[in-house]
Each structure stands twice: as structure tokens, then as C-alpha cells.
Amino acid sequence: MQYVKLVIAAVFVSNFVLAQFLGLCPFIGVSKKTSSAVGMGIAVIFVMTLASFVTYLVYWKLLYMPLGIGVDARDYLNIVVFIVVIASLVQFVEMVLQKSMPALYRALGIYLPLITTNCAVLGVAQLNISRFGSGGFAAGLLGATLNGFASGLGFTLALLLMSAIRERLDEADVPLPFRGVPIAFVVASALALAFLGFSGMA
């Protein structure tokens, strides 16, 4: 039961983009067209789920338990290792996409490799460590992966909403200095204001 609440929390309450303001650059960059937004969303969900799974595994199995290095000092390697893992994952996804869906690959262009530096992916990896440390390893792993998947879903939801809104705004008579990215930020802030209604959720 609390898994449902975890998903709702990850998608709505602590939505990565709109509540925690992580992963803003692809959020603004790719949301120009819905087609590329869908592609990016799927890629991010795939990478985040896999990254959560692998990083949680690597952290518990490789970094923390066996080596038993001092409790306080055990996290110093996290960032470095996670980034390497995520980068190779993205590279893997890029190759798969280039082979299977070249059109989507070309549509995403620069933003696919950008997922590597996407703070949302690294963020979810870090969050998993701190949030799912207490329970048993297996429960923690499942929780982390589910959280990764739900956060990816939340990111994609926000991305799809944003791309549909921006396509509608392309037809709007937005004052010249605000056309394009500035109005996108205003919309993002309004969406964040709307999602604030969920704050305080248990």
C-alpha cells in the first residue's frame, strides 16, 4: 500500500521538476515539440529506473557493506561512481536509440547525451541512498527502483504538460521579449505554484 503512496508522492508531491526543481535544462530545452518530449521522457524514465537500480546495488554491495570503511566517510565516493555509472548507461541508451529509432535520436539531438549531466538522474540516485537506507536490502532496492521509475514518470508528465503548453503558446501573441524560453519559465513557475497544493502531503 505505501508503494502507491510512494508513486503518488514522487509523481505529484515531490515532482522532480516542479517541486524539487531538478533537471530544468532538458525540461526547458526539449519541451519545444511534443514528439521530442515523449522521446526524451521515455529515455529519462529508462535511464532513471536503471540508474536507481544499479547505483543502489553498487552502493550497498560494492561501496558500503564489504569494505566497511568508516561510517561517516563512506559517501565520499558516491558522486563520482554514480556519475560514471549514469554516463555509461546514457551512452548505452544512445547507441540503442541510434540503432533502433534513428528519427527519435536525431530529434533529441544534443539533449540525449545531456541526460548524463541531468541533475534529476543523479539526484534520484542520491535520494535513494538516503531514503531507502533503513529497511532491508531487498525492500530498499525495490523501493529505490520504484522511486526511480516514479520520479522518471513525474519528470515525463511535467515534460509532456510543458510541451503541450508551449505548442499552444507558439500560437499566442506573447510580447516579443518573452517569446520562447522566458515564457516557458513563467509557465514552469505557474505549474510549480499549482503543484504546491500538494505540499504537506503525508
Next chain:
Amino acid sequence: MRSFRGGVHPPDMKHLSADAPIEVLAAPEQLVVPLSQHIGAPARPIVQAGDDVRVGQLIGEASGFVSAAVHSPVSGKVKAVTRTRHPLGNTVDALLIENDGQDRMAERVGEDNPNWRDVSPRDIVDTAMKAGIVGMGGATFPTHVKLSPPESKHIDTVILNAAECEPYLTCDYRLLLERTEDVIEGLKLLVRALTPPDAPPNRVSGIIAVEANKKDVFLKLQDMLQDKTNLLARLMPVKYPQGAEKQLIKTVLNREVPPQSQRGLPMDVGVVVQNVGTALALYEAVRFNKPLYERVLTVSGDAIDTPGNLLVRVGTSTEHVLKARGITDSASVVISGGPMMGIALSRLSTPVNKGTSGLLALSSSENWETMPCISCGACVRHCPMQLIPSKFSTLGDVGRYDETEHWNVIDCIECGVCTYVCPSRRPIVQHVKIGKAVVVPLMRARAEELRRQQEKEHG
């Protein structure tokens, strides 16, 4: 009563001219007879300046199959081959004829042809071509082309369009009221022309579709057609654009003509639609071999002193017709056709042609201030072609007309319903016209490109 989805109910203002019987308007001294009064190539003039012509004499022969012949409306002398304004806005070649007022008939025009009833379908179509009969509902599509569908398409119904759903217009109503028998004979001729020689006589049925605001005509038709097996009258709900071909077929037979992207035509669903005036003209051509050189039109509007229905010779200038019924200075808009799909004229010298179903003079000024689209959805609900009209105007505002192709702009019949109901007074039909002007060449270029590629592969 079943009907098509969408549509709108403008005040029909027919009371102004509905009770005025058809009067003959005397032809003026000079007439400018346009050589292109139809869809298709303009007619080639076969008379020069100085020739003497008689009423009904051929003065312009059809150039090609999809074209129509033009006949002299009066007897007199051809002054010159000039150019004149076509209601659509372009200028076309025309013949300036001076009327000698004697109405000398060309030979055999007006004589009663004794065995006109058993004329073969082939001759009916030939007569239609020789007499220059075109669709008189406003589309002016040459009738002989419509009456000779390809063998693959088998026609099972002819619908006589008596919807006359445009406000103000009452000419079809008066024709039906005053010349009911002739119109029915015309319908019979149409049915016979479309019945394949080997088929049984009642394979093609004829339906006269009348809107419910013309009940008296409907009742009269009903009792006159009681004994006919394949002819009947059908009552339709009063709604604009009931008279549009696709909507008419949907209401009468509940069939849907496929869209423009599949080059859909009424004959694809086995139907041919004709206007009431066209049926009458065909009857007069077959029986009295009288070519189409005059037609009934409604002169009405709040800036006309005595609205009425006039039998007018083709080529008479709009000014002459309006003056005959007294146009006041409060007129700010003169429309050729109906207020919903008609064309506002800038010059009153534009002559009446075969497709002019009405000449209106309205005093309402047209300066509606355009406001942004508030996506209220009224146009989407009322569009009879079930398109998304607001898309055409919002894309138009930012100049992305090429994307209107994706929203099926070429299927729009420009009936004007969306612009009529739009609370923001947005000129959606004008955006559609621009969209079509941008999209059609694009599609043609793409088809050309495709064809060249296929040739390269097979060539």
C-alpha cells in the same frame, strides 16, 4: 427529422420577398455578357464587333469538355469584345451587346418540340451542353458534365436542391410555387438522363428536398408526386447550410461523401445534386430548345425599397437591377448571392451571370473589431464539415498557413458558419482562403515530386 451535425440558424429574412411573384425585368440598352460564367475554361467568342445577333443565338462556344456555351440574351449588335468584373473579383473577357429592343428570336428557339418526352438520355445531355446549362445554385458547374458520370459510378438518386438555406433568397421558392409542373418535368429529364439504357425505368429515384420553412411548396409537391413510383418530396429541418451538397446528401439519404483528400464527389455515394433552377432550364431547353440566357434572382435587403424576385437577362449590370427595385443611399454592402456565402461587390458594373442567385443591398456596416480567439468552441460545435475552424485562425494569426493542411483546410466548404458564430468576430473564412492558397500549390508540388520520383524509378 434527421439532419447533419452542426450548422446554425441565422434569421432567414425571407418574409421580405417571399410573397413577391416573379416579375420580368426589361433588358437594358447595353449588356455585358461575360464569356466565363461557369467553372471550367471560358467560352471562345465566335462573333466579332458589328455582328448582328438574335436572342438565344450562340455567341461563345464551350472550349473543352468542362466548359459551357454562352448565348446572346437579347437581339441587337455586338459592340466590342471587352473585359468586365466577375463577382469572384477577377476580370474576365466579355461581349458588349447593344440591345435593339425587338427580342428577335434565333431560329427554332422557343418552338414547342412535339416529341420532347421520349428524347433519349444521350440527347438530354447534348441539349444541356448546347444550351449552356450550368448549376444555378451558385457553383455554376456545367450540367452536362454532371449528367455523364464515368461508368464505374452507378447513380441511384437525383436530389433537387430546394433547400435555399441562405437568408433573404426566395427565387427557388417562387420558381417551385409558380412553375411546379415544369420543375417536376425537369427532374424527370434528369432522372432519365442518368438512367443507364439497360436498367429498369425506376432504378434512379428523384427527390425534391425542401426546407420546413417552405411547407406550402412541400405539400403541393407531395400531392403532385403521389402516383409517381420513383419521385418523392422530402421535408428537411430549417438549418444553414442545409443546401450544401454534402450536408444535403447526409440529411436526405444519410450517406457521407468522402472528403477532399480522397477526391470525394457526390457520385461516389451514387448521388447527383441539381438546383431547382437548373432542372427548369433543362426542361425549357429540351422542350422549347431555349438556351440559358436569363434567370430568376432575388433582389432584397434592408436598403432596397421594394424587394422582389426578378427574371433577369444574363449580362444586365447589377446597377440596373438594383435601380429597378430602388436602392437607398443607406446601402453600405451590395452582395451577389446570399449573405452567408455571397460576394460583396466593389463595382456595380459587375454583370449578372448564370450563377447569380441574388443581389442584396444591406445597410449593416461590416466593421466588426476582431478579437483574439477565446477557444469557446462554438465554431468547432457548429462546423458542418466537423473541422476545427479555430485552428485555421490561430495558425493564420502567426502566419503558419502551411500547417492548416494537417487540419484539413482543403475540406472546408467556406459556408461561413464559423465566422458567423464566432464571438470574437474572427475572419476564419478569410484565413481558410489564404490557407487553401498556400496549401494547394504545396500539395501539387509534392504530388509532382512524387510522380517524378516514380518515373525515375520505373523510367
Next chain:
Amino acid sequence: MCPVLPVTVAASAGGYTLFGVLVMLVIGAVLGLVLFAASRFFKTDVDERVEKILDVLPNVNCGACGFGGCAAYAEAVVYKGSACSLCAPGGADVECRIAEIMGASVGDREPLVAVVHCGGGTRSAHSAAGYYGIASCRAASVPGLNSPKACVFGCLGMGDCVAACKFDAMVMGDDGLPLVIESNCVACGACVRACPRNIIQLHPLKSFVHVYCINTDKGRDVRKACDIGCIACMKCEKICPVDAIHVINNVAVIDYDKCISCGKCVKECPQGIIVNMRKTRKEIDRLRQPVPGGTS
């Protein structure tokens, strides 16, 4: 990964760095191997011209060309045939090099300039009716709309060409006619395409005598529509020393290959519709200077 890794070594302060390096080495090696295998398995062939163009491009990924980055633009040029000149930071030399890679030659042609062949502004052309609708030339010349201007060939003055010009070489004169600022005009043809009545054409910059009318109606109808329209009186054709001007279809047309801009026809034309641009150029440049407080 044997768990018996010397825990004692890790405990000492110096051991952290050694341990960190060790872990990174292992992870790097494993992942490197996985990626190498994957790149073999997912091999895709890429058109080598994309690589060449990519080297030429500044690789700033600024997106000014309208694509997601330099790589996307390179592929667009190769696969979708986009224009070679879209790279703003690259400028002209990048454009030439891309063109060479794509095999197109960028020859230098004689400089052209846009000319608006209509002189019937609000002062001389008659209006036929008040126009209500979208304020754009293209909108005012759709079928089913009578021309608001008496002349059905003349310029409607609603500024489609001025809007289409990206080089600020078109400005709307006070009499409702567009004026071409020749120093800015790069003859890209945007205005020619934008004008629905095809009034604007590209002509050599060096010739400065032009006929400012394209009304092909007969003289009598032209007078009804405009005071200064060409009435096909043929005077210009008779006077021209190099036979460069002819009245075709009731309107005088200049053959710019033969025309030497001597200006004889300018003085001869009774309607004054043939104009010597030299003196008006100064006036246009004056118009181009930002008048303090005035808006162009």
C-alpha cells in the same frame, strides 16, 4: 570482488585515496568493456559528409540555425537538404565550405535589387471600396474578394513585403507604397514571394530606370483605375535608342540586358510612370536614417 579486500589498508587515512583509485579502476574497466561490446553490436553507418561538415562548424551548439545543435544541423544539411547558410556564427566562409562539401558551387552573380513595379499610391490610385478584413496583402487578394483598390494589379500597400524582409531593406512610404532601401537589399527574393500580386521583381542594381506599372488593361480602363497608370501609348518604345523598352500586353516592360538607363523614356512618358531612380535613391536613404523620434 572478494570481500576479504584488506580492510585494514582502507582504514588508514592514506588508504582512502588508494582505495578510491582502485574502485574507480575496476568500475571503469568493467563499464568500458560493456560499452565496447555494445558499440560493436549496435554499429550504425553514418554518412561521412556529416563528419566533415561537423568539423567545419564552430561546434558551439548555439541553436541559431534552428536545430538542436551543430550535429543536428550537419545531419539536416546532408539528409534533409537544409540551406548551407544557416550557421550565423560561421558566417560566409563556413557557408562556402559546407557548399563545397555538398558539391554545390557558390558562384558570384551580378548584384540584383528588388524593384516594386507600382507607382499608384494613395495619392494617384483610386479606391474601389472600403476593405474590412485581415490587414495583409495576401488576405486582401484571396478569391471571392473584390479588390478594394480600383486597379486589380496594383499594390495594396498592406506591407506583406515589408514584413517578409529580414534585412530591413523595405520600408512603407507615406503614400502607402513600399520603398526598397537598396543598400540593405541582398536580393534574397523574400519580398518577391510575399507579394500576392507579383509586383516586385529583382533587377540589376546598376540600372536605375524602371517602369512603375504592371496594369495590362487597355488605356481607357487604366485611367478609370489610376491617374498615372501606363496607357500603352507606345511613346517610350519609339524614343528608346537601344530598343530596350517594349509595350507588351498594354504595359511597357524594360529589357534590362539592353537598357543603358539613358532616361530618354523618362521624359517622354506622358503619365510619368517611368522613373529615374537615381534622384529618388537619395530621398530613400534620407528616409532610412532614423529620424529623431520618428518610426520607420
Next chain:
Amino acid sequence: MPPDLQVSVSPHIRSQETVPRIMWTVAGALVPAGLVGLYVFGWRILVVVSLSVLSCIVTEAASLRARKLPLARLRDGSAVVTGVLLAFVLPPHAAWYVPVVGGMVAIGLAKQLFGGLGHNVFNPALIGRAFLQFAFPLQLNHAEWPYLIRRPLLEIFRGDVASADAIAGATPLAVLKDAPGEVFSGGWSFWDLFSGYMPGCIGETSSVAIILGGALLIALGYVNWRLPVAYLAALVAGVLLFPVAGADGALRAGLPAIFDGTYPWQNLAVHVFSGGLMLGAFFMITDMVTSPMTSRGQVIYGVIGGIMVALIRLYGGYPEGVCYSILIANGFRPMIDRFTMPPRVFGQRDIAAGGTS
């Protein structure tokens, strides 16, 4: 002969429907709710409403002038409607700067920045309200909201609302949030709740008046009845179906409780008839500019909004979720339009099927 004629593309006649007429009708439909507010809260709400409307108009005029657009656009009355709606979701005792700032944010940020009437993605009044919620939390989340009890009609204009006989009490929703048990112990009955005789925002309290105004809009065809019904139905379904931690901590859905008769009906009544739900359902979510065009799209849009209210009210931190739920639904709207309004055309169905009307 008539002077210069006029030419335009067909059609040459228009229906009576215009944007100003729609906007002023919506403003008129809000009057009943305002009158009840006036009676319950006293004359002070007139100050709040006029300040809010004035602030909206001034902001719109300023931004129109800044964008060099004709000031005549003010006539369309949309700024007035936004001003009235914004005022109706503010507490009666709001300080003068609350409606002023709210109006500036609503018109300036949520509407003109997006391009003016018809281009805004979010409902301006609600963006204003959400902004105020975080700008002046003390003003808007005040626990004790004053209201008057059983005052004779004539005494509306006697003295300030905070006078002696003003009874301060927490809004029913706040009570529901903290102590779901004794909802009706605060001294008012179900009818007070329904008629609007209870604490709350200026125009939200009276469900009767709002339904009256809403019915008028539906009758005139400016509001598609499916949208408010979908929104309310989704809320009721959400409230009943989503499991809520009962007193004993166990998560139980409301629905089973109905069958064994133990379900406290008052809770449902409070959910539906108090707070901003009614005003949101009939006036906020049905704003033409920010709601989908097709009725299928409006049903989905209403359901999403209803579920969001249920989520916020049951699990969220705030007692009142209507404002946020509609803003989120506004966010979903372009996506809904994209999927419920595919490019279609008459006659697309195959010829054989004939297709029904």
C-alpha cells in the same frame, strides 16, 4: 447611388454573440453570490471587490499601453470578470493591499504576459489567489474567520464586520481537516452550509446563489453542463473511494462505510457545499479560455480537476484544494485538447458504413 461600398470576405452577417456580451453575462451571473456575501459579511466586501476590479482594470490598461495596443480592448469586460472572481476567493477581512496585489498578478502575470485575452494558459484569478496564498499567508489562512450571525437585512451597512456580534469561527473545511468528528458542532446546520450563512471567502459561501448563476450560464450555452458535473462527480468519487486513515490509523475507504450506515453524511455535505468547490465548478474551471473546446475534453478535464481536489483535501496540507486543482487541470488542458481534438473531417468514415448522424 450609395457612396463607396464595403467589401469583405463572406459571410457578411454575424450572430448576436460577442465576447463583451459573454463576459458581462458571466459578471451578471456572479451577482447573486455577491449579494449573499454582502448579506453575510457586511459592506466591507464591496471594498474588496471594487479594489480587486479596479486593480485588474488598471493593470490591463497599463499593460495594453505598454504593448501599444488599443485601450478599447478594456471594453471586453474580461478584466472585470477576473477582478470579481479574484475578490470572491478572498477572505472578507482581507487588507486593502491583498486584492490590489492579487489583481496586478492575475492580470499582469497570468494574462497579459501570455498575450492578453484568449492566450493565457492558467485562470488569472486563481494564479492571483495562489500567489496571495504564499505572499500573505497570515491573511488567507487565518484560522478564525469572522462572519455575522442572523442579522436583519437592514443592518447590512451598520459598522465594521469585526464588530462585537461578529462570531469568529473556523471554516467548516478547517474543522473537517482537524476534527472530522464534530463538523456541525460549530452552531450552524446543513442549511446554513447550503445557503452560505457560514465563514468562508466573499463569494464562495452560498452554494444556492452560485448554482443559480451557473444554471443561467448553462442555459445560455456559455457553459457546458458536463464540465461542472464531471468536476463535482470526480470529487465525490474521490472523497468516497480514496482510503483515509480512520481514528484507529487503519486506511479505510469511505464507500464501505456507506453501506453499513456509519458514514458521516455531514462530511460529504461539507466537502461538496462548503469552501470554493461550487464557485470553482461553475465559474473557475468553466472559463472558456482555459478549458478544452470539445465536451469529451471537458469531461476528462473536469475529472482530472475533481481527483486533484480529492487528493489535496484528503492527503494534502491545505484544507482548500479547489484553487490548485483547477490550476493543475489548466496545465493538463493543452494536452487534453491535443488528444481529444484530432484533425478530423466530415465523411472520414468509410462509404459502406454510411455512418449515422
